[in-house]
Amino acid sequence: MKARRTATSGCPVITGPVTGKTSRPEYSGPEIFLFLELEPSHNFLSMDFSSSVHWLSNEYRDLNGTTVEVVDYPPTALEFARLIHISRPVIIKGFHVPALQLWSDEYLTEQMGERQISVAVTPNGRADAITEGPDGRLYFVEPAVDKMIMKDLLSGLISDTHGHVNGEIRYLQSQNGNLFSSESFRQPESDKRRSEFAPLLKDVPKEIGWCSEALGHVPDAVNLWVGNGQSITSIHSDPYENIYTVVRGQKHFLLLPPTDSWCLQERLYPHAQYTRDSTGKLELIPSGEAVPQVRWSSVQNPDLAGSLPNDVSPIMVTLMPGDTLYLPVGWWHYVRQTDLTIALNWWYDAELRGMSWVLLNFLRNPIEVPSGNIEEPDQ
Template identity: 25%
Template sequence: MRASRRRRGPTLSPAYRAWLAENLLRGADEAAIRAALAERAVPAAVIDEALARARGSAELAGARAAIRGLQREALVGRLRRTLRATAPAIERRTAPSPGEFVARYWATGTPVILTDVVPRWPAFSRWSPADLRDRFGAAEIEMSIGRAADDDPDVRFKEHCRATTLGEYIDRVLAAGETNDVYLIANNRNLARPQLQGLLADIALPPGYFDESRSARCGALWFGPAGTVTSLHHDTSNILFFQVVGRKRFRLYPPDEPRLLAAARGVYSTLDPERDELAGAFGLDEVLLPGEALFLPVGWWHHVRALDLSISVAFNNFVWPNQFEWYKPGAPG
């Protein structure tokens, strides 16, 4: 950065003026600013003039006002996180009435695990790889394969989509052992396939929660071996996730976790809790057991690992407005 000369005399270059304004906004001491500029041979008169202009700048005053607003919002977020840390586990309970569910969990963005929904389903006593092969083995599906060689398979999920039958897929899963290579994921849209509509007959969603006329197109089937991983991300709708077979480990972080907001890219995060990249951040670490259902509030970050061969379904076709596509803090600026 160097002083530049114009007709009205020497002034700071645009790059230097931006540097000076940024430092003033950050609260840097003017003496330190003067010393830094003097070390770069900027004349004292130029420094005086630049500081005087910056102090009286309407743009700088506007920027300071905006920063004060952001600081207030950050303070509110800090208060929420501090209070939330007093409840370090997700509540497990029987399903509440729709009104109580909305008031206590939906409206407050609070995760909860429901323990009595899935055990009443025919699917809970019926679904297994053998059962699904016998009833739906010929059904044409889409699978995600070749994930293990990709360090970002969820972001690049389209590259891993392949057509197969459910029977052939089940054979792959049973032969695979523990791996993240093969998986049926939400983006495969298998629950909407006509040949798999019989699966919905084995499911009874909580009364008053869902518009069941939209269950096929708003539901997701997750099926894979132990070792499948869904990388850290958030959704743009509220979701109720039902664990039917096997266990899954969920690591959850609230929407306002600063480190995740800074590392957001689209709906995904560049951070990985399995590499201790979120050590010290407030999070909830829960193993979802067979027969349990987890309410995932919109915006909550979650990383999921299957601890066993796992079959799950998830739905977002609630009766309450549930479209939050605008919530993408990781979208490009």
């Protein structure tokens, strides 16, 4: 397929076939498709939706490849603004966080003492994931939440190589700004009252200077993640610009650009949650019709052969201690870890103005999303 990029609003003219390389890398974000003019034999508007998104997916991959840039030092605000514009993942080296040198088991245990913390618990290591219920239907299931002290969490994650404690898998992943929230900037003293991890706040920057300056605002949430090799984050995308730093262990990311949304087969699933029965055993309890259905990918293991179409090429990234990943808004990610892993992330609200957000939603399919369960007809 041939295409040529044409100038609009003063943009320089670039013509010729699409070869997989671009002389203007700043056009590699979603807006690149605004500058592509197809030859008459490839009328984009005459395609059905499925053909259109396949074309976009292949075109994006040809232009950008399947590698991730690595930079040796944190960017300036201007450099990071350019990375946001390109909207591709980047591994950043040299971003200093005090926790990197401090957070041993002994330090965390001593600092946290007897403070109770909220920990997600599931029977399979999949919190916020699609799971079959006792009635045979598929549900989007949230974890049970137990209270425990840091010492017990760490010892349980380390001592059992399979990650199971009494047949259960634990993962600290509350995702609610468990370190800092947007309120932290309005009422700084509220952190010590609100956060379960108040003794550790001094070891984590509340915001990232070059990121806040580039985006023009402070983070919406800063989160702490602690888990082991049995914890899995199912594939999903977030409405945030995400800065993700590994403190200990290794994180393994499978990444897909927004243009590959079509292959993740989003469906609507009824909501459920793990709770404990009278004996303390976990059970899956459907939430009922009062709770809205959840839109989620039906691809549960994208890393397995055959889970994705042959022409889709995921980007595989492993983060080591001290590595930081910039994960742009809308990028799909499936995450595993090796052994005990501790990580931090800063979620910054995405810019909703302009075309990028509209395009991201279009790529997720504006057509009605089907149910994840096939209903049997009434007899």
